[in-house]
Amino acid sequence: MRLIEVQDEKTQEAFHAVPRLIYADDPTWIPHLRQDIEKVFDPTKNRLFKKGGEVQRWLVQDEQGQWVGRVAAFTNPKYSKGMEQPTGGLGFFESTDDDAVANLLLDAAEEWLKEKGMEAVDGPINFGEKDKYWGLLVDNFTDLPSYGMNYNRPYYQRFFADRGYQTYYEQYIYGRKVALDIQEPFERKRAQVASRGGFEVVTARDITKEQLAEYFWTVYNNAWGGHHGFAKMPLKQAQRTVKSLQPVMDPDIIFFVLHNGKPVAFYVNIPELNQIFRHVNGNLNAIGKLKFLYHKWRGTSDVMVGLVFGIDREYHGAGLDGYLIDIAGKQIQAKGRYHSTTLTWIGDFNPKMIRIAENLGTQRTRTYHTLRKLFDPNVPFKRVPIAK
Secondary structure (H helix, E strand, O other): OEEEEOOOHHHHHHHHHHHHHHOOOOOOOOOOOHHHHHHHOOOOOOOOOOOOOEEEEEEEEOOOOOEEEEEEEEEOHHHHOOOOOOEEEEEEEEEOOOHHHHHHHHHHHHHHHHHOOOOEEEEOOOOOOOOOOOOEEOOOOOOOOOOOOOOOOOOHHHHHHHOOOEEEEEEEEEEEEOOOOOOHHHHHHHHHHHHHOOEEEEEHHHOOHHHHHHHHHHHHHHHOOOOOOOOOOOHHHHHHHHHHHOOOOOHHHEEEEEEOOEEEEEEEEEEOOHHHHOOOOOOOOHHHHHHHHHHHHHOOOOEEEEEEEEEOHHHOOOOHHHHHHHHHHHHHHHHOOOOEEEEEEEEOOOHHHHHHHHHOOOEEEEEEEEEEEEOOOOOOOOOOOOOO
């Protein structure tokens, strides 16, 4: 077998080809869009390069010339800043069920990170934000994976466990049928909040694109900005996020709570794009774009994905969870387009959000693990702190 760095068009193509070998007989797998993956590794499109981030990718080729594995390793000063020790990342890992292939890849990634001064590695994670390609799938390998979420073979767990990786935190996906009644506690909270006055719920249809970015930025930073591993978001990043959502968003399922005109909570949803992207075969080229537009027009996606739900920390305990959920839930039911909703991952370090999800009557449908390995085995392993 040969370990080869990704450094030209041929090896870049091979990087995209590896998963097609791994999942050739797996009907559940839906390829990530190659355009999305290429943006991660393009210094002109991924701003982390300009902020000191570095990345290296490797492939393994077997004796028959087949590409049988891949991995990427990266340093991200923004991510590592809040850690007790300099921490790198690895991701986009794929391997045949062969320990020799996996170890060749992981050896290369870990040694490269050590040379860069890292003392720990987290994985599988993204060289970017946490909303995509984050975590190792550890259960439910039969249901359709959500767009941007990792999907992997069950045997990957063995590769990481055998090398001393431990669970840094767990990530839970929840699902719920839209037609289910909104629970009475949420209706009660809605009435309580409404009685205090000054609160209202608006959708993205009610505001401008500029306001959408500003509202998202305000709530995100007041809900999480500064928590362990969650740096404050610059306004320009929020504007880029909103711009990237424009082609796929349904403005009727993006909600904000305003208090005297100030955004204090949000519930951001989009249609489940993998119901569409399963028809484009991982390539949003000219033909892929036509297929995407056709299926978007046709309403192929009847599942809604909750990307993020957050409340300004100053309003915790004020009942805004019930207020927003009751109003949004009934508006979505009235719309009649979606039959179920999936909530994008909630970390086990966020018990408040877990309680909200479970109180909604959801079922936990999938679990991911974000793993960590400390290069010095004498350093005590600590799980991520619980959010307050």
